[in-house]
Amino acid sequence: MKNVEVLLVNAFIHQGAGGNAAGVVFHADRQQLTRAEKLAIAHAVGASETAFVAQDDEVDFELSFFTPTEEVDFCGHATLAAFSMMYKTGLVREGQFTQRTKADLLAVTIDPSGHVVMQQRLPEYRGVLSYEAIAELIGLDAALLASTQLPIEIVSTGLADIIVPIPHGYLDSIQVNQPLMTEFCHKHHVIGLHAFELSNDSTDVTASCRNFAPLVGIAEESATGSANGTLACYLTKHGVMADSPHFTFEQGRAMECLSLISVTVESDEHGIIDVRVGGAAQLMASKNIQL
Missing domain, CATH: 3.10.310.10 (Diaminopimelate Epimerase; Chain A, domain 1)
Incomplete structure (x- = not known):
């Protein structure tokens, strides 16, 4: 039996309130979570999306995103939630990172205040x-x-x-x-x-x-x-x-x-x-x- 910790994070808050809830799971690779297990976790969390963070052999991190019903290629607010929590828990410092998603390889920048800026694909x-x-x-x-x-x-x-x-x-x-x-x-x-x-x-x-x-x-x-x-x-x-x-x-x-x-x-x-x-x-x- 696996015991998985999920952080519940509000992303895009305004003056300390509001935002959109996302789940964040660190070390998804170490825990060897399968796609079915990720979906089960996202369903149990009940947020619109849950982000699963894993190490990557070529870039800084690989992120996958699941709604309560299926996987999606990319999620902005869950990306923000994940990198904000990585910064606040000391897993990363301020700077620029590259994440692998099913949408593309995308840059993420964290400033010293913890503000996160995410690159998106060209329209x-x-x-x-x-x-x-x-x-x-x-x-x-x-x-x-x-x-x-x-x-x-x-x-x-x-x-x-x-x-x-x-x-x-x-x-x-x-x-x-x-x-x-x-x-x-x-x-x-x-x-x-x-x-x-x-x-x-x-x-x-x-x-x-x-x-x-x-x-x-x-x-x-x-x-x-x-x-x-x-x-x-x-x-x-x-x-x-x-x-x-x-x-x-x-x-x-x-x-x-x-x-x-x-x-x-x-x-x-x-x-x-x-x-x-x-x-x-x-x-x-x-x-x-x-x-």
Whole structure:
């Protein structure tokens, strides 16, 4: 019988609160955890994702990510949780590291304050969807969605999401049809739907967001690193907030669990050349799971 310690961490916290819960398991290689055991642990933890950290022969670490129902190629908030805890427990010091994920080899930087910044894959734009198709998924009128004059687009920086602009004031009115959303995501090979409304000029927040991924067992998520990296690329592509490469997104408001995600997008004359997502995390608890 194996006794596995799992750290429960809130990632992308704002002023010491909010964030998105993730499980973190160190030394997954030493414990010789199988894929089935990782899935069982993630199911027992019940967080949207659990990260398993292992040593790697070529780079610093290998990370794998499991929802309660399946493995996913990458998870931003679980990466943040894992590296933040490695720093706070003394497994690493500040500096730059390389993690192997199923999405890619990606850089992670930790500054002396423990702030973690994660590199993401360069964006892939996989097509535009109709307002009518999305309207029935989220309970808003197609004409209302069209009034943003921005497209609904599938974009990936490691995980493919449907990026959906919402007119200001309507984000909290979304009512997801879970069965339809699950079927739609499966058909279009996306992890979920990331809706946003641009903030007004009186705030430093670029946009407020909501994220839904029922295909992988997540009804709604309070902070998503990968999806907000994708959103920053979408906004850059379409010339929104074009005067700055820095974006700040809030998420989780509708869940009463406000989170803050920072993104920097670097571009040159050929397009986007670097995407980095950052935030803070804190340990909430730990638990032992017996297999």
